[in-house]
Amino acid sequence: MIHHVVRQRSKPTAGMRSAISAEGLHLSLGGKTLLDNLSISFHGGELTALLGPNGAGKSTLLKVLCGEVQSKGDVYFFGEKRQQWAPAALAKHLGVLPQHSSLSFGFTAQEVAELGTMPLGLKQNDSQRLAQKMMTNVGIAHLGQRLYPTLSGGEKQRVHFARVLAQLSEAGERCVLMLDEPTSALDLAHQHSCLRLAKERAAQGAAVILVIHDLNLAAEYADRLVLLNQGKIQADGDAWHTLTAENIQSVYGSPVMIESHPRGHFPVVLSA
Structure with missing residues (x-):
């Protein structure tokens, strides 16, 4: 049986620092229900991981x-x-890192990162400095003059992460960062680097929403884990409440064991 640990909220209320609130989301395409009357809120200062099987x-x-x-x-x-x-106003507070990018122009990595500064109306020198700073934060300053199409998938992903961070540099606490599988093309070290940066943005007041398949990375970094299945919220809470063997067996159809990480206070999911 699925354990429901649901923390749904329909509208922002005072004192809850709700950055995004959604109510009654319903979407069907081709006879398949993708979102089934789903309501949820996301809050500043919190990194939320969205989990669940494909689809x-x-x-x-x-x-x-x-x-x-x-x-x-x-x-x-x-x-x-x-x-x-207004789209221009929201762009200063909402940054989205998509799972894939179709950008194929012969821009340098630096120029792609600078695209994130466009909503800010900065002078060219300030835009360049900000993009360089964010590229340094992401660990790709050395790629600045490389042509974007020549980069590996993981390098492209990190360039776009720098772009989004630059875009949100003036958002303050009214900040929403959405990351759709940002670690999918990254090696182990850069996966952790990416999620540490996301965690830092949440600590600075941003509402960070992360789509991720790796349950163990989610357990290590996310403050809140939302387990979705067939367009519904099946479990919502911290890692220990959400990543139970019962929940995972029910949603993924795979038996697992849950252990405690030896050096951290979070669960580790192992194949049974």
Whole structure:
């Protein structure tokens, strides 16, 4: 049986620091229900991992929240409906790192990172300095003059991470960072580096929403884990409440064992 540890909230309320709130999201395509009357809130200062099997609705939820895909229901950013936000204004507070990028122009990595500064209206020198700073933070300053199409998949992913961080550099605590499988093309060291940066942004007040398949990375870094299945929230809470053997068996159909990490206070998921 699935354990429900649901923390759903329909609208932002005072004192809860709700950055995004969604209610009644429903989306069906080709006879398949992708989101099933889903309601959820995300909060500043919190890194939330969206988990679930393929087709559970993780990336779809992210796309609906940011407005890339339309659905039934309402989405609020900082207490105002998303439709009330001018795109240029929202771009200063919402940054999205997609799973894939189709960019194929012969830009340098530095120029791609600078694209993130466009909503900020900076002078060219300031834009360049900000992009360079974010590339340094992501560990790719040495790639600045490389042509973007010549980079590996993981390097491209990190360039876009720098771009999004630059875009949100003036957001303050009214900041939402959405990451759709940001570690999928990264090696082990850069996976941890990426998630540490995401965790730092949450510690600085951002609402960070992370789509990820690696349950153990989610357990290590996320403050909150939301387990989705067939467009519904099946479990929502901290790692110990969400990543139970019963929940994982029910949602993924795979038997597992749950152990405690020897040096951390988080669960480790092992094949049974």
